Structure formats: structure tokens, C-alpha cells
Amino acid sequence: MKKAFLAIFLSSALSAGAQNLVQYVKPIIGTARMGHVYPGATSPFGSVQLSPETDTISYEKPGGGYNGDVYKYCAGYQYEDKTIVGFSHTHFSGTGHSDLGDFLVMPSVGKLLLNPGTADKPGSGFRSPFSHANEVSEANYYKVKLDGPNVLAEMTTTTRVGFHQYTFPKSDDSHIILDLMAGIYNYPEKNLWTYVRMVNDSTLVGYRSTSGWARTRNLYFAITFSKKFTSWGYRNFSGKQSYNGFWGQFRNTPNFPEIAGRQLRTYFNFKTTEGEKIKVKMALSPVSMDGALANMKAEAPGWDFDQVKKAGQDAWEKELHKIEVKALNKDEMNNFYTAMYHTMINPTIYMDTDGSYRGLDQNNHKADGFANYTTFSLWDTYRALHPLFNIMEPKRNADMIKSMLAHYDQSPEHMLPIWSNSANENWCMSGYHSVAVIADAIVKGNVEGIDVNHALEACVTTARRRDYAAIGDYIDRGYIAAEKSGTSVSSTLEYAYDDWAIAQLAKKLGKNDIYEEFTKRSLNYKNVFNAKSHFMQPRLADGSFKTGFDPFTTHNMGFIEGNSWNYSLFVPQDPKALIGMMGGNKKFVTYMDSLFSYDLPEKYFAETEDITKDGIIGNYVHGNEPSHHVVYLYNWTDKPWKAQEKIRMILKRMYKPTSDGLGGNDDTGQMSAWYIFSSLGFYPVAPGSTEYAIGTPAVYNATINLPNGKKFVIEAKNQSEKNVFVQKTILNGKVLTKPFLNHEDIVNGGTLTFEMGAKHK
Numbered sequence: 001m002k003k004a005f006l007a008i009f010l011s012s013a014l015s016a017g018a019q020n021l022v023q024y025v026k027p028i029i030g031t032a033r034m035g036h037v038y039p040g041a042t043s044p045f046g047s048v049q050l051s052p053e054t055d056t057i058s059y060e061k062p063g064g065g066y067n068g069d070v071y072k073y074c075a076g077y078q079y080e081d082k083t084i085v086g087f088s089h090t091h092f093s094g095t096g097h098s099d100l101g102d103f104l105v106m107p108s109v110g111k112l113l114l115n116p117g118t119a120d121k122p123g124s125g126f127r128s129p130f131s132h133a134n135e136v137s138e139a140n141y142y143k144v145k146l147d148g149p150n151v152l153a154e155m156t157t158t159t160r161v162g163f164h165q166y167t168f169p170k171s172d173d174s175h176i177i178l179d180l181m182a183g184i185y186n187y188p189e190k191n192l193w194t195y196v197r198m199v200n201d202s203t204l205v206g207y208r209s210t211s212g213w214a215r216t217r218n219l220y221f222a223i224t225f226s227k228k229f230t231s232w233g234y235r236n237f238s239g240k241q242s243y244n245g246f247w248g249q250f251r252n253t254p255n256f257p258e259i260a261g262r263q264l265r266t267y268f269n270f271k272t273t274e275g276e277k278i279k280v281k282m283a284l285s286p287v288s289m290d291g292a293l294a295n296m297k298a299e300a301p302g303w304d305f306d307q308v309k310k311a312g313q314d315a316w317e318k319e320l321h322k323i324e325v326k327a328l329n330k331d332e333m334n335n336f337y338t339a340m341y342h343t344m345i346n347p348t349i350y351m352d353t354d355g356s357y358r359g360l361d362q363n364n365h366k367a368d369g370f371a372n373y374t375t376f377s378l379w380d381t382y383r384a385l386h387p388l389f390n391i392m393e394p395k396r397n398a399d400m401i402k403s404m405l406a407h408y409d410q411s412p413e414h415m416l417p418i419w420s421n422s423a424n425e426n427w428c429m430s431g432y433h434s435v436a437v438i439a440d441a442i443v444k445g446n447v448e449g450i451d452v453n454h455a456l457e458a459c460v461t462t463a464r465r466r467d468y469a470a471i472g473d474y475i476d477r478g479y480i481a482a483e484k485s486g487t488s489v490s491s492t493l494e495y496a497y498d499d500w501a502i503a504q505l506a507k508k509l510g511k512n513d514i515y516e517e518f519t520k521r522s523l524n525y526k527n528v529f530n531a532k533s534h535f536m537q538p539r540l541a542d543g544s545f546k547t548g549f550d551p552f553t554t555h556n557m558g559f560i561e562g563n564s565w566n567y568s569l570f571v572p573q574d575p576k577a578l579i580g581m582m583g584g585n586k587k588f589v590t591y592m593d594s595l596f597s598y599d600l601p602e603k604y605f606a607e608t609e610d611i612t613k614d615g616i617i618g619n620y621v622h623g624n625e626p627s628h629h630v631v632y633l634y635n636w637t638d639k640p641w642k643a644q645e646k647i648r649m650i651l652k653r654m655y656k657p658t659s660d661g662l663g664g665n666d667d668t669g670q671m672s673a674w675y676i677f678s679s680l681g682f683y684p685v686a687p688g689s690t691e692y693a694i695g696t697p698a699v700y701n702a703t704i705n706l707p708n709g710k711k712f713v714i715e716a717k718n719q720s721e722k723n724v725f726v727q728k729t730i731l732n733g734k735v736l737t738k739p740f741l742n743h744e745d746i747v748n749g750g751t752l753t754f755e756m757g758a759k760h761k
Contacts, residue, residue, distance in 0.1 A: 021320040022313050024330075024337035025139040028659055030094070032079035034614040034623065035662035037342060038091045039077060039137040041157045043312050044319045044344045045373070045396070047284055049091040050155045050162035052144065053101060053184070054081035055119065074098045076184050079659040083122045084130050084146065086179060087155060089162045089282055090219070092421075093345045094666025095377060097428065099213040099421070101184030103221055103282060107166045108175045109149035114235045114265045116179075122148060126177055139341055140312030156309040158299035159349055160292075164280040165305045168272035176280065178204075178223065180264040181237065185212035196266065197258040197289070201228045204266075205289035214424035216362060219284060222292035226279035226303050229268040237263035279303055286423065287364050291352040298353040319344050322392045323676070325702040328721060332698065334657040336679055339672035343385055344393075346668035347400055350374035350422070358423040360410040369449060370402040376420045377668040379429035380625050382436040384673035387684040391746060394446040394707060401441055401450055404434050408458040416462045430469065430487050430560055431494035435459040439505035440687035444743045456509055459502045463495075463518070471495070479527040481541035482558055489528050489538050489558035490626070493570045496525040500573040501688035525571050526581070534582050534591070536568040552600060552619070561624040565595060572629045572686040575636040585637050592634060596620050596646060615654065615664030622654050623664020628674050629685045632693040635739045641725055641760035644696035647678050648724040651698050680704075680714055681754060682741050690743040694736070696726055697754050710749030716756055723756040730755075 030037040040051020053076040072078060074095050076088065086106035092099065108126045117125020128148030136143040143154045152167040168174045180194045196206035203224040210217045238261065259266075270278060281300050285291035300308055320340050327333045351357035351372040359365045365372075389397035407417045411425070416434035419426045438455050441447070466472030470480045470488070474495050480488040500522035506514035530537045530545050538546040538558035550557060551564040559567050569592075571578040579588045596618045615623015620630065631650065634643035654663035655675050666672055677683045681697035697716045704712040729736040730753040731745060741752070 019324075020317070021324075021337055022139045022317050024333045025316070025320070025341045026137065026334050026338050026657060027139065027142075027341065028079070028135075028137045029334070029338045029657055030342075030659070030662035030666055031075070031077055032659035034664050035660070036074040036092075036094045036096065036665045037662070038075040038093065039135075040087070040091070040142045041140045041155045041162075041312070042345060043140055043157050043159050044315055045347065045349050046157055046159045046345075047286075047349050048089050048157045048160060048162045048282075049093070049100075049345070049348075050087060050089050050157050050164070051075070051091050051142065052077055052087050053085045053104065053182070054078055054083060055085065071096065071098070073184060074665075076101050079132075081119065082129055083119050083127045084144065085116050085127050086177070086182065087153065087164065088182065088184075089221075089284060091184070092375065093342060093668055094662075094671065095668060096665045097213055097426075098184045099217075101182060102208065102210075102219055102284075103223075104179040104182035105164060105280060105282070106177045106179065107146065107149055107151045107153065107168065107278075108177060109151065109169060109171050110173050112173070112175055112267060112269075114177065114267065116182075138313070139316040141309050154305065156305065156312055158308060158312065160285070160295040160353070161281055161283045161300040161308075163300060163305060163308050164282075166278050166280070168270075168276050168278060170272060170274040170276075172271050174270045174272040174278075176225070176229075176268045176270070176278065178266045178268070180206070180208060180266065181262070183210060183212065185210070191262055193260065193262060194264050195258070195260045196234075196264070202226075205292060207289060213426055213428075214422045217422045217424060218286070218358065219422070220287065220289050220292045221282055221284055222289060222296050223280065223282040224296070225268065226277075227270060229270055231269045232267065234259055234264055234266040236261045237265065279305060285352050285356075286350055286358040287352055287356045291354075291356055295353050316341070316344075321705060323680075323702060323704050325679070326700040327679075328698070328700065328719070331657045332679075335655050335661070335675065336699070338657070339655070339675040339679075342666050342672040343388060343669040343676065346375045346377070346381075347373040347403075348375045350403075360407050360420070360423055360425065361412070362423065363410075365406070365410075367403075367406075370399040371396070372406065373400045373403040374421055374423070375668060376400075376404065376417045376434075377670075378417060378419060378433040378437065379431060380667035380670040381673075382433040382440070382687055383625055383628050383670060384677055384684060385669045386437045387440055387687050388673045388676060390441055390444050390446050390743075391704065391706070394441075395448055397437075397441055398446055398448045398450055401438050401455065404438065405451070405455060405458055408462070413465065413468065414461055415465055415468065416458050430491040432462045432498050433494070435462060435498050435505075436501040436687050439501040439508075440684075440689075443504050443508050443688060444690055445747075452509055456502075456505055456511065456514070459505060460514060460518075463499060463502055463521075474524065475521070477527070477541070478524045479539055482538035482546050483541055485558075486556075487558060487560040489536050489564070490560045490562065490567055490570070492528050493525050493536065493567060496522050497570070497573050497686075499524070500686075504688045522573060529568075529581055531581070534568070534587075535564045536570070537564065562621055562626045563619075565598075565619050566621050566624075566627050566630070569595075569630045569633060570626055573688070575633050575685070578633075579636055589634070589637050589639055589642070592630075592637075592642070594619070595630070617650065617653060622650055623671075625667065625670055628670070629683070632683050632685050632695060635693045640739045643693075644725050644760070647695045648698060651675065651678060681716070681752070692741040692743070692746075694726070694729060694739040694741055696724055696756075704746065706747060706749065708747065710747070712746045712749055713751045715751065715753045717753065718756045719754075720756070722758050725757050725760040726754050727757045727761055728755040729753070
């Protein structure tokens with residue numbers, strides 16, 4: 001009896017310790033409106049993102065500009081749509097710009113239609129109606145019933161392989177369409193070239209070259225079917241159709257037919273029995289068709305769909321267990337672990353299994369001693385995503401930095417990445433925030449395999465690049481003149497912050513001359529501060545402030561994705577000095593309070609896409625990243641408790657377990673990283689520093705399982721939805737007298753205890 005009891009006890013303890021966390025991941029969260037995430041399958045940091053497209057219409061307006069869909073369908077999927085066009089293999093997660101959507105696959109039954117049809121008449125093409133009632137979205141698994149062809153579609157992935165499983169009805173006319181002209185950045189002229197070669201009667205290889213947001217992007221594929229097709233064909237939408245063989249009379253040999261063109265859709269015909277499953281595997285490579293074949297052989301050699309799904313979900317389980325939390329309720333568990341999931345989608349691995357990758361110089365390279373990554377949305381992610389990696393994923397973050405340094409070495413401009421993807425620099429957004437990511441890692445001691453002196457050289461060279469984005473004007477004047485740039489104020493502020501980060505890196509490495517140079521440059525934020533208005537304002541080349549200033553608008557005011565009211569708080573490197581400039585503690589607190597209480601007039605939403613109602617609380621723009629540190633600035637005043645009540649309010653209003661549950665673009669994980677840090681009770685206000693500002697935990701407890709084998713435990717005593725105020729903070733038995741935490745306190749392991757209450761102290 002004792003042995004039986006002991007066995008039951010141990011089994012129960014094991015189950016508790018090995019709790020299934022994948023169950024709390026709901027990729028459907030944020031798929032409506034502004035979240036711009038996708039519901040499909042992907043592995044942690046995977047090269048393949050296999051997901052449905054509900055539309056990809058993004059054609060240019062006559063006379064120039066976009067019709068709006070280029071923004072709406074950044075991830076290819078909008079929850080309110082009623083039809084699916086197909087399932088493609090590459091997607092951005094949470095971005096504000098579209099691209100990718102490569103190699104769209106779609107099953108069909110009956111008469112072969114090679115046009116997608118329209119949302120209002122899906123039967124006019126291969127598009128299909130669907131119902132959310134028949135849709136399942138999990139970590140590394142997506143399933144949906146396609147009502148048009150009566151086909152059940154399922155998909156999962158490895159790092160480099162998308163695995164489809166289609167359950168067909170009985171039919172002599174079953175088809176699988178491979179659309180090689182589709183793309184989320186869906187302008188016909190952006191599809192430069194496509195090539196396909198038949199390997200045998202169930203396998204093809206090929207590539208396509210596109211010129212979208214990434215202007216010279218090449219992607220190679222290998223696709224294989226679990227069943228031989230009875231016939232096949234293609235249509236060149238700039239030419240004629242050919243049946244039963246790709247070249248027809250123009251094929252070179254009967255065994256290796258091939259096609260090439262700009263606007264190709266191919267199809268494969270089958271006879272199916274009732275409930276028959278046809279499986280499709282597509283492997284991707286940034287380097288070659290042989291690389292794609294090798295990736296498939298290495299990662300998905302067999303046809304066991306459930307086994308691949310389980311392996312992928314096990315990989316997610318391992319990642320999710322890096323932070324184990326007990327939240328207030330199931331909704332909050334869903335929010336937390338979906339946020340964890342979203343932080344581990346990007347950046348994405350960009351190399352074959354043998355380490356081969358395409359470099360920025362468009363040559364092929366081998367990653368030597370590191371994993372090469374792409375998809376660096378650095379204007380967003382330097383703030384919280386990469387600092388989160390420095391706690392959870394230091395080795396992976398070090399590899400990301402090595403990838404940035406490889407980008408620098410291959411760059412004709414000799415610059416670190418700004419916003420890079422697929423061996424291309426997109427030059428999107430302001431600042432040179434790679435330097436903040438690099439400085440943050442090295443200052444915090446995450447230097448595994450990084451040549452720190454080379455890293456400093458790359459940071460300094462980038463920051464001295466006078467001919468990029470008015471850096472020369474910034475260096476000469478100490479600010480960017482309004483005549484030189486439409487984002488003169490925000491860019492000045494961001495450069496100043498980045499310069500401070502470089503100074504911290506130089507100090508860490510004992511380079512005093514560089515430290516002094518960039519410390520001086522980091523004070524340039526003062527040069528766009530108007531002491532009369534107490535706002536950051538655009539300044540003309542003659543030194544005067546531009547007239548007609550409006551602190552609530554972004555239009556023609558020198559800011560990007562924010563207004564002066566928000567950007568006037570963008571001095572994360574020196575909040576104490578900022579408070580003094582703005583008139584001292586009392587005036588600063590009043591300013592902060594008004595940020596959250598003042599409701600923007602309707603006209604400011606209509607004038608620009610940079611400010612949207614989805615991410616707004618009063619005049620606080622949580623949906624755009626320049627505000628993400630702002631609430632924590634209360635910690636530098638005599639009223640840090642005001643941060644606590646507002647953090648809980650932001651968590652509740654901006655993050656919900658629903659399809660519209662993200663109050664703005666997730667921006668490759670930055671919004672979600674803010675949620676994770678803030679739920680745990682601290683936040684990296686100024687990456688490049690080892691200091692975190694303490695807020696208020698939103699969980700009962702959390703355990704960060706550190707890669708060094710230690711644990712950092714967070715406890716919240718008397719936790720509830722009403723008890724949002726911290727009464728006392730205790731670190732390893734010692735009461736903290738200031739609302740700050742050091743990086744070493746976390747990575748050395750220990751316990752942080754919050755005593756919570758309903759009233760502030």
C-alpha cells in the first residue's frame with residue numbers, strides 16, 4: 001500500500017512539474033484588426049511559417065500609393081474574413097509592412113480552376129469558404145475545413161519544412177494547386193522570375209526571385225507528395241497553358257521537364273477515395289534547390305504527420321517552460337503563453353542544416369560557429385525582445401548579434417542592420433538600434449563567442465556614417481534640422497539614445513576616448529527640447545524652433561509613429577535629467593498623468609496611420625513602441641505607485657485572449673515582450689544598462705529557469721485583480737529601498753517577493 005501511495009504521489013508531482021503549457025498558446029490571438037500575427041504553424045524561430053491567406057490584395061492605386069490592403073494583410077490573414085485563398089510558407093509576425101507569402105498551396109475538387117476567385121464569389125476560383133467553428137490553431141499545428149472542396153486541411157512544420165495533410169472526398173478530379181505567383185506583397189511586377197524542375201513523378205524543386213519590400217530576395221524549394229499524381233500541368237499567366245507535362249512539346253526529356261516564367265500556377269491531379277489523405281512536404285532554402293532537398297531529408301524524411309507535429313510541439317513546450325507562471329485565471333495564462341510564443345517566432349533562422357546562407361552581398365556563406373538569423377525589426381525589438389532573450393536565450397541572442405556582425409561585414413555601406421530580412425536591408429524606421437542590442441548583451445555579460453572589439457567597431461562605424469539618414473547633420477549641429485528630415489526630432493532622440501548605448505559598450509571595454517565621444521553625442525536630445533513649451537520640437541537649421549507646433553500631431557512635426565507628447569518622454573537613458581528639464585518632480589508627474597487622461601481629438605486619428613485607436617489610452621500610444629518605457633518613468637519620481645496602477649490597466653486593456661486581443665502590431669514580438677516583462681514585475685527601460693525598473697507583477701508566481709541551471713523565482717503575496725499596489729519588495733530576504741533591480745540579481749538566481757495591497761504606500 002505504501003509503495004502504491006508513493007507511486008501515485010510521484011506521478012502527481014511529475015505531472016505538476018511537466019505541465020502542458022502548449023495548451024495555453026492561442027495563435028488566433030491578435031489575428032483581427034491591428035495585431036498582424038498569423039494563426040498557422042511554425043517551429044521556434046523557424047524558417048517556415050505555414051499559414052492560411054484569407055487575402056493578399058495589395059495592388060497599387062492608380063497614380064501611386066497603396067489601397068490599404070498592403071497594411072491590412074501584413075500577415076496574410078484577417079480573422080473577420082470568410083474565405084481562404086491557400087496556405088503559404090513564409091510570413092512576418094506582427095509587422096506593419098507586408099512581404100513574403102511564398103509558395104501558396106491549395107487543394108481543390110471538381111473542375112480545375114486556376115484563378116483564386118473573389119471573396120464574394122469564392123466558387124469562381126480555387127478560394128474556399130470556411131468557418132471558425134471548424135478551425136483549430138495551436139503552437140505548430142493548424143487545421144481548417146475547406147467547405148468548397150470539402151477537404152480537411154492540416155499543417156505542421158519543422159524548422160525548414162512545411163508539412164501539409166489534406167483529407168479528400170471520393171473524386172476522380174482532386175487537385176493540389178501550387179501557386180508560384182502569389183505573395184502578400186502581391187504586385188505582379190514584383191515577381192521577377194520563377195523556375196520549376198521535375199525530379200520524379202512526386203517531387204519538384206525550384207526557386208523564385210521577388211522584388212518586394214526586400215528588393216532582391218531569392219528563395220529555393222523542394223516539394224514532394226505522398227502519392228504520385230496522375231497528371232500535371234501549369235498555366236503561365238503571361239502566356240499559354242500546357243497540360244500533362246510542364247513543357248508539353250517543348251520538354252527537354254520525359255523525366256526532367258521544367259518551366260520558367262514570371263506568372264506561373266501549377267497543378268497536380270489525383271484520384272482519391274473517401275477520406276484519403278494526401279500529404280505534401282515543402283522544404284525551403286535561402287541558398288539552393290539541393291539545399292532544400294537536403295533540409296527535407298534531414299528534418300522530415302518520413303511521412304508521419306503526427307510525429308512531426310509532436311516533435312514541433314515538444315520543442316515549443318521546452319521553450320515555454322523557460323518561464324513557468326501561475327496566473328490569476330485561464331485567460332491570463334492564455335495571454336502569457338501566447339505572448340511567450342509570439343516572442344519566439346522572430347528573428348528567424350536563415351540557413352540550411354549545413355550552415356549555408358545567402359549573405360547581404362548576395363553571395364553564399366557558411367555560418368561558422370553560430371546560427372544565422374534574419375527578420376530583424378530592430379526599431380521595435382531592441383526595447384524589450386532582445387533584453388528578454390538576454391535572460392531566457394542568451395546563446396541564441398549572441399548568435400543573432402553574430403548575424404548582425406556578418407551583415408555589417410557584407411554591407412557595402414559598412415553598416416549594421418536597420419530592418420533586415422532575407423539577405424536584404426529594408427532601411428525601415430529611424431535610429432541604428434543594432435547598437436543597443438549589441439551593447440545590452442555585452443554590458444550584461446552575454447559575450448559567448450562574440451568578438452567584442454569587432455562589435456564596438458561596427459557600432460561606431462555605423463554611428464559615424466554621415467551620409468545615412470542625416471547622421472552628418474546630427475553630428476555637425478547636435479540635432480537634425482527640420483529641413484533635412486521629416487523625422488528630425490524623433491531621429492535626433494533615437495540617435496542620442498543609441499549613442500549612449502555605444503558609450504556604455506565602450507566603457508565596458510575600457511575604450512575611454514570612444515566613451516567620451518559618444519557620451520557627449522548622447523546629450524543631443526537636449527538640443528530639440530524647447531524650455532518654453534517643455535516639449536521636444538522640430539528645430540530649423542538656423543537654430544530657431546519651427547513655428548506652428550502642435551504636440552498632438554505627427555503630421556509635419558518631425559516624428560515617426562508618435563507625437564511630441566509621447567516623444568518628449570523619450571530619454572530612457574537619463575530620466576532624472578529629463579525630469580529636471582521639464583520642471584521637476586511635481587510638473588513631471590502632472591505631465592505623465594495628463595498623458596494617460598487626455599483624449600486625442602478625432603482629427604488626429606484621421607490624418608495619419610501612425611496613430612490608431614487600437615493602441616491608444618488617452619494620449620498614451622501603447623500600440624507604437626516609443627511609449628513602451630514611459631509608464632516606468634514614474635519610478636524616478638516620488639510617486640512610483642502611479643506606474644503600478646497604470647501597468648495593470650495597460651495589461652488589461654491592450655492584451656486580451658481574443659482575435660482582436662493585441663492593441664497594435666505585435667512587431668515581431670516587441671508588444672508581447674512588454675507584456676511578459678510587465679507581468680513579471682520589472683522592465684528594461686534603457687537597454688544598454690544592467691538596471692530594470694520594478695513595476696507590479698500580474699501573476700501569482702513565476703519561475704525563470706535560467707540557462708545556467710539557476711532559477712529566479714517571483715512571488716506575489718496577497719495577489720488579486722484589486723491588489724495592484726506593491727507594499728514591499730524583498731530580494732533574497734532583503735527589503736529593497738528603491739524600485740530597481742539589477743541584471744545580476746536575476747541571472748544569479750534567487751527570489752523576488754512582492755507584498756501586494758489595494759492601496760498605494
